[in-house]
Amino acid sequence: MSRPLRIGIVAGEASGDILGAGLIEAIKARYPDATFEGIGGPRMMAEGFHSHVPMERLSVMGLFEVLSRLFELLKIRASLAKHFIDNPPDVFVGIDAPDFNLQLENKLKKAGIKTIQYVSPQVWAWRQNRVKHIAESVNQVLALLPFEQTFYRDHHVPVTFVGHPLADTIGLETPQLPAREAMGLSVDDKVLALLPGSRSSEVKKLAATFLDTALHLQRQMPECKVLVAALTEKTKGLIAEQLAEFPELKNVHISVGQSREVMAAADVLLVASGTVTLEAALLKRPMVVAYKVSNMTYRIARKMIKVDHIALANLLSKKPMVPEFIQNEASPEKLSQALLTYMNDEQAAKKQTDTFMDIHLQLRQNASVKAAEAVLAEIGVAASEAQSTNSESDNVAV
Numbered sequence: 001m002s003r004p005l006r007i008g009i010v011a012g013e014a015s016g017d018i019l020g021a022g023l024i025e026a027i028k029a030r031y032p033d034a035t036f037e038g039i040g041g042p043r044m045m046a047e048g049f050h051s052h053v054p055m056e057r058l059s060v061m062g063l064f065e066v067l068s069r070l071f072e073l074l075k076i077r078a079s080l081a082k083h084f085i086d087n088p089p090d091v092f093v094g095i096d097a098p099d100f101n102l103q104l105e106n107k108l109k110k111a112g113i114k115t116i117q118y119v120s121p122q123v124w125a126w127r128q129n130r131v132k133h134i135a136e137s138v139n140q141v142l143a144l145l146p147f148e149q150t151f152y153r154d155h156h157v158p159v160t161f162v163g164h165p166l167a168d169t170i171g172l173e174t175p176q177l178p179a180r181e182a183m184g185l186s187v188d189d190k191v192l193a194l195l196p197g198s199r200s201s202e203v204k205k206l207a208a209t210f211l212d213t214a215l216h217l218q219r220q221m222p223e224c225k226v227l228v229a230a231l232t233e234k235t236k237g238l239i240a241e242q243l244a245e246f247p248e249l250k251n252v253h254i255s256v257g258q259s260r261e262v263m264a265a266a267d268v269l270l271v272a273s274g275t276v277t278l279e280a281a282l283l284k285r286p287m288v289v290a291y292k293v294s295n296m297t298y299r300i301a302r303k304m305i306k307v308d309h310i311a312l313a314n315l316l317s318k319k320p321m322v323p324e325f326i327q328n329e330a331s332p333e334k335l336s337q338a339l340l341t342y343m344n345d346e347q348a349a350k351k352q353t354d355t356f357m358d359i360h361l362q363l364r365q366n367a368s369v370k371a372a373e374a375v376l377a378e379i380g381v382a383a384s385e386a387q388s389t390n391s392e393s394d395n396v397a398v
Contacts, residue, residue, distance in 0.1 A: 005034040005381065008089040008113075009049070010080065010104065012058035012097025014198045014231055015275035017041030019118060020095050022165045022368030024049060027375065038080065038092075052080065058100055073100065081107045088113050091379045094138075095119055102130075106137035114379055118142040118371060120159075123151070131155045140378055142371050145316065146362065160374045163365025166275075170260075170282040172360060179264035183227065183253070190224040192217060192339065193266035193285075195259060195276050198231045200238060205292045206272050207242040209330055213270060215249045216336035221343065225251040227266060229259035268342040268349070270335060273310045277322070281313040281356040282363075286342035286349040288323045290330040313359060321355045 007027065011020040021043035024036050028047070036048065041055040053076055057069075081104055084092060091114040094101030098121035105115040117138045123130045131152070134141065140158040143149050152159035177187055185191060192214055196206040214226045226249070230236035236256050243252060255262050259276065263269055263283050271277050273291040280287045289311040314320035323338045325331075342349045 005031050006089045008092040009038045011040045011095040016095040017043045020044040026368040026372035085111045102137050120148045162370035163367040164363040165367040167363035174283045179261050191266045193262045193269045194228045195271045197272040203235045203238045207239045212332040213335040216332045227262045228254045229262040230256050278312040284353040286352045288338045290325045316359045317355045321352045
């Protein structure tokens with residue numbers, strides 16, 4: 001290829017930013033002059049990515065929560081479609097955010113641009129008829145989970161199982177003591193970690209319940225210390241506002257941008273449903289999962305969901321091991337009792353973490369490299385060709 005490779009990417013939230021950064025890094029290892037633009041977060045931008053709008057403008061949770069931002073989201077998508085159609089990239093990669101990306105990918109594919117969806121929409125869980133629209137909108141799906149590959153092949157959609165980058169970056173064993181020392185905790189401390197979500201809308205729904213749960217737990221285990229993970233200073237502020245409503249709750253520390261360290265330091269985790277549940281499993285920390293949305297969103301989703309569990313760890317294991325509490329079931333009383341089980345019962349905790357090790361080995365596939373190879377192959381640029389081109393450029397420059 002005589003000109004630099006140009007790739008469009010849209011990632012809609014923090015987990016997509018991680019995937020995008022890994023993909024960019026892996027492609028640049030083969031094609032250092034490649035350029036990347038679209039929408040992404042700080043990790044992607046650290047790799048040289050140009051984001052046309054802040055990524056958090058796409059981070060919206062729930063069916064009805066989207067409505068208040070619908071006009072803005074449609075405007076952003078239309079602007080991106082025009083930009084990429086007027087200035088076609090070699091390939092466009094939509095990372096997660098299917099409600100936003102699939103419509104954009106459909107327009108771009110019709111305009112002759114190669115499109116790839118990195119992270120399968122959860123069509124295996126709900127709205128399975130979407131697979132037809134996916135087939136029309138993308139040239140290929142890059143699947144993180146092994147059962148997704150089977151689903152797409154059964155529906156004759158090109159798919160590559162790449163594994164999950166988190167399984168590659170997180171070690172098979174994560175020692176607790178270094179994380180504790182970094183946070184001023186001792187080896188003997190009892191530590192509960194709260195992870196009420198990455199989006200502001202999630203934090204608003206869950207933070208009070210999580211903090212109330214911690215208070216219930218402290219009443220039975222007064223020495224327990226509480227770590228709270230906030231993605232940004234904004235979400236930290238939302239959590240701090242809620243914390244002020246619980247003056248009895250002691251020994252609480254809110255950390256920003258340190259969710260992995262918070263989880264690694266803890267004995268047990270209370271986690272909002274999402275990618276973080278997989279990260280918790282890969283860190284081998286016992287957890288309880290909870291989730292809440294608006295009542296209207298919940299009533300609609302309950303009728304459409306085709307799976308029995310929401311936590312990825314449960315979907316990936318032969319026998320579900322993670323307690324899940326959804327909507328009204330996610331009460332402080334029930335959550336605190338489930339957490340205390342893992343605080344007090346080492347065998348129960350070990351059963352969970354043994355299952356997590358099996359999941360880790362299953363997903364450890366060198367995902368970013370596999371994804372990069374699939375993207376390059378889709379546009380006819382083999383890794384060896386890219387490396388050869390780069391070597392020739394380097395020789396000329398010298």
